[in-house]
Amino acid sequence: MATTAGRSRSDGAPARRSKAWRPAQRLALSVRSIGGESTGSFARRLADANGIPDQEFWAMFGTPVRKYGAPSDPRYSDGYLNAAALERLAVMAGRQVRELQFALPNLRPHRLLPEQADPVWDWPWDTSGCFLVRVCEVCARIKNTSLLSYLASDTTWQVCWDHRRWLDNRREPGTDAITLDALPEVLDAHQQRVVLERRLGAGGRALFADAYAIVSCWWNVPALNAPVWRNRQHLLARAGRDHLRVAPLVFYPEAVQLAQALAARERQRLRRTLTREGHYRWLDKVAAAMDRWGIPSEPALDAVEHWADQHPPLGKTGDLQAARPMRGRHRRLPLADNAHALNEPLGERSCLPWKLGELLTSELNPAFGGWAVHGRA
Known part of the structure; x- marks a missing residue:
């Protein structure tokens, strides 16, 4: 956790208080990585394994960028860290930074928050640039985790080749993974x-x-x-x-x-x-x-x-x-x-204009004002 320290000023003005972070400590229990998992999903599993409420857990490796910021539901959005917060999370998880970045896409360099001296994180309501896809239920059982685990994907779908399943970001009842x-x-x-x-x-x-x-x-x-x-x-x-x-x-x-x-x-x-x-x-x-x-x-x-x-x-x-x-x-x-x-x-990602889900048309060029499926997160 962080402590605060201040220095007196020669002009008599109140000292500005800054946080001094204690070195991060490895938690008692670790969790197995799920390749492609979202940061919020991994953090929740790690916190649950150690009996730590989400709010307290995220405060252990950084402070929110937004005033009154708080960790949200990993089913619908994801959290983002800067490099300093990532280093603390890696220590807590008992992993190297490069291991977490390999397993968790939203911790990779192009997804990190702008560099600051202090460890910070952000959990926006809408996660741009990725979709949250439910983890294969068989993979979840093998990893000894729950079905409330999500992948950070660049598509609304993923394929679990090992267990012959098509996964997607649907959350409605009756929209489980599709067997192939x-x-x-x-x-x-x-x-x-x-x-x-x-x-x-x-x-x-x-x-x-x-x-x-x-x-x-x-x-x-x-x-x-x-x-x-x-x-x-x-x-x-x-x-x-x-x-x-x-x-x-x-x-x-x-x-x-x-x-x-x-x-x-x-x-x-x-x-x-x-x-x-x-x-x-x-x-x-x-x-x-x-x-x-x-x-x-x-x-x-x-x-x-x-x-x-x-x-x-x-x-x-x-x-x-x-x-x-x-x-x-x-x-x-x-x-x-x-x-x-x-x-x-x-x-x-393509140089072409067509997107899946645009308004059905008899023309090859997309209809003006046609809609596209974006999904949430």
Whole structure:
């Protein structure tokens, strides 16, 4: 806890009191990490394990930035720390700072509060830049924790590959995790996406965001929906009736396959080996994939061409300093100009305008004033 100290001033004015923080102490009991967990969820589990009320617990590693600030419900928002508060929390949890930052996304450097001498934290009502997704119930049992644990996610959904579940940020009764036993292709697609993003790095994550935006555009236009999407919705039984909730699930395999196709073209482009003829051959392959999915390729291909227009071929005499793909086993793709966007939610990360849940329209361009699903936190 903090103590206060003051120094007298030569002009006789009252001394300004400042806090002197005692060194943090490790708590008696620790809790197992859940990868991707929100800070508030982890802090509540740690406090509960040691029998400390939330208000007292947060006061042990910092003071609130806002007057009358208090820890809130981790189901709906999350808390943020500065570097000094993070160091104290790490000591209390018996972890290294880098361990907490690896496990808890909202403690990573770009999410920390501005640096101050004193440890401080903030718990805003609305958590921008992330969604709170319920932890898989099987993972929770293995970690010996409750279902009131939440992941800090860049999407409204997550996949638990180990336990074959689709997780999301719905909290209404009857919206438990969706089992994927009947949809093995969704699990396969998730594994392929993980491999793609690990192999290509930041460029791979950006390309999946672009593919997700394109397929979201197709989903927003009923005439461009693949028949297999309706079949998957049917297999989801009651959960499949909530079209907006399950949309990312039902088109996930096609989004990943499209991301792989975008990556193939982008690698050629950045190596300056993409020719006009090669571009059209690539478009033919994408159109053939659409035909296999049952998506009308003639109108749907417009969205892909819109993406290609923003990634034009590079001339052989172009900027010699421009980043090129690395060679070797882990052939990462560099980002062109939107590196900052990788810290944004998936729906805001793409260079394309389409977002899942926009007003249904027969036009490929989003309808003016169309709405998008944002979720809370």
